[in-house]
Amino acid sequence: MGRYVFKLPDVGEGTAEAELVGWHVKVGDRVEEDQILADIMTDKATVELTSPVSGVVTALHGEPGVMSPVGSALVEFEVEGAGNSESVAQNPSVIAQAGDAHREDRIRSSDTPSLRDGEETDASASPPHVSGEGDREAVEGLSAAAPAQTGNYVFKLPDVGEGTAEAELVTWHVAVGDAVEEDQLLAEVMTDKATVELTSPVAGTVAALHGAAGQQVPVGGPLVSFDVEGAGNVVAPAPVLAAPKATGNSVTAPATISKTPTKTSTTLETGSAKTPASAPVARTAQTPGVRPLASPAVRKRARELGLELQFVPGSGPAGRIEHGDLDAFVTHGARGPSEHGASPTSTYARAEGTTETRIIGLRRKIAEKMAESVRRIPHITYVEEIDVTALEDLRAHLNAQGKSSGKPKLNLLPFIARAIVVALRDQPAINSHYDDEAGVLTTHAAVHLGIAAQTPNGLMVPVVRHAEARDPYDTALEIARVSGAAKDGSAKREELSGSTITITSLGTLGGVVHTPIINHPEVAIIGPNKIEERVVVRNGQMVVRKMMNLSSSFDHRIVDGHDAAVFVQRIKGLLEHPATLWMG
Incomplete structure (x- = not known):
């Protein structure tokens, strides 16, 4: 029997420490490989840590709420064999066995797929690589007896889950010739729902980068080639091409970037300034x-x-x-x-030159989604003016009461959400998805309301599920929760998909009118504009009322103009007489 120490892995995004949220095991438990050990939390996500080995838990390091640095001991196991404790270094005969037993620490996040163990290698041709602390100590113990061997290790794009066959390479965090440590950030890739950071499974020198930013890489395709100590996991290095040339503000990389014999000091050009690559940039x-x-x-x-x-x-x-x-x-x-x-010293200095920015990552996904919607859906846009004076009075009254009871503050969206739910009872076909290729209209009983939200990464549509079953306070809380998750990057995949009808609001920037684009494959989208006081005529008198335009777009293949007008007029009536929102 041996002792195995599992250390807190690097959970990506440059995180140096993480908070222990809760344990899923206790001392004395027997666990299997890949069994969940604990939940930890960074500033971006809650992550599940799974066991890299099978064995019996002998010690747990840390209590919930404690911050643990990356690389610190988290769980100790009693395992079959020598484990990865100091005894490995004293017994060279078990190094190969320990290397086979040790796997990369694997992470399965609640909002991003597991990527640490995704590299696909040929098991029959892949000698164990050194990745654990004990393995390194063992190799150091043998260094005097055997000369170091250098091999080539190819890290392949792991399976990012959810049936994804490929991912877009967003950016590199390393360059050819860089010496990297195990768990160091290598690159960021993006699926249709999330941007994921990939870390190095080994320590070594980058020999080649396979792919350029903006390129689609298939799962299982080579991503990074390393020169490592030992045999590596391939017989010969992958063929490489010439290194790209830096021009102006951009670097155009070929499909494979070549290995450089020596790491020399290069320069990157940005405008007229040149900075050594070795200096902080x-x-x-x-x-x-x-x-x-x-x-x-x-x-x-x-x-x-x-x-x-x-x-x-x-x-x-x-x-x-x-x-x-x-x-x-x-x-x-x-x-x-x-x-x-x-x-900086002149207000009227002449500006010269241009800047070219490649549209990649989430911005490209947004562009593709918008283009697909406009190309495939014949939009009809309908705008109506709504008097929301009574609604604003009710909202102010409820918010004043909510201060003493601790209820959330209500903005306009929960009321619009309720009006949509009620209006859909009379026109359920508007709460549908249209598959134009199959010619099938799927009408949903549940109202899963998409809330178009601007985030630091671009436009996203988190989903409030079962809006028909929520009161205004519950709706307000859920809108705030899913929108906040989208903005801070912690939204789960299911929170960003599955909407049946969407609200798009620019808040105080709502303008007078806009033409919202339908969130394909939905058939309708509702867009409130800003509220402003206007002079209107009521009963022959000029009065000041709080008015708001409601912009909406419909798929004209499914919703006729008359039906669109009836739907919006129903929403108008409900918002102008807010008591009717919860009647019947």
Whole structure:
């Protein structure tokens, strides 16, 4: 029997520590490989940690609520064989067995797929690679007896789940020739629902990068080739092409970037300034998709200071931003990128040049979705003016009462949601999905309300499920929850899909009127505009009322103009007489 120590893995996004949320096992429990051990939480997501081995739990390190640094001991096991404790280094004969038994620490997130164990290798041709702490100690113990061997290790794009066959490469965080450590961030890839960070399964030197930002990479396809100590997992290095040439503000990479014999000091051009690649370089808005490395504490402090981390030079490993970097950035009075070609001392300096930005990642997905909707759906847009004076009076009254009872503050959306639910009772076909290829209209009994929300990454549509079964307070809480999850990146896949009809609101920026684009394959979308006081005529008198335009679009293949007008007029009547929203 041996002792195996499972350490807190790097959960990505530059996280240096994580909070232990709860244990799923206790001392004395026998666990199987891949069984859930604990839940941890970063500033972005709650993550489930699973066991890399089978054995008996002998110790748990930490209590719920405690912050644990990445790499610290989390769970100790009694396992068959030598484990990965110090005894491995003292017994060279069991190194191969320990290497076979040790797997990369695997993570399954509640909002992003597991990626740490996804590389597909040929088991018959793949000797065990050194990835655990004990394995490294064992190799160090043998270094005097055997010369070091260098092999090639190919990391392949793992299966990101949900039936995904390919993913888009958003950005690289390493370059050819870089020495990387195990669990160091390599790249970001994006599926149709989430952006995921990939970390290195081994320590070694980057020999080749397979793919360029914006390129679709199939699951199981080679992503990064490493020079590693040992035999690696392939017989020979993958063929490579010439390294790309940097021109202007952009770098166009071929499908495979070549290995460089020696890591030399190169320069990156940005406008007329040239900066050595070895020096800390501030990330700018002209580098789409790059997420700066920083701990949760640094990210929180940056938000409090009103700083955008993508503009702060990092002095830590791999460009990680530290507290001192924030201090230096603030000291120099920086808040963002300078205007292209403009002198900070001149108000009327001439601007020269252009900036080309590749549309990749989520922005490209949004563009494709919008283009598909407009191309496939013949839109009919209908706008109606609504007097919301009574509704605003009711809302103010309910919010005043809610202060003493602790109920959430109500904005306009819960009332519009209720009006849509009630109006759909008379016209259920508007709560449908239309498959134009199969010629099938699927009408839903449940109202799963999409809420179009602007996030730091672009437009997303989180979903309030079963809006028909929620009162205004429950609706307000759920809208706030799913919208907040979309904005901070913690939304689960099921929270971003499955809507049957959508509300799109620009809040106080709502304007006078707009033409909302239908969220395909739905057949309707409702868009409230801003509320403003206007002079209107009531009973022959000029009075000031609170008025709001309601913009809406419908799929004209399914909803005729008359039916669209009836639906909106029904919503208008409900909002102008808000007591009727909950009658019947």
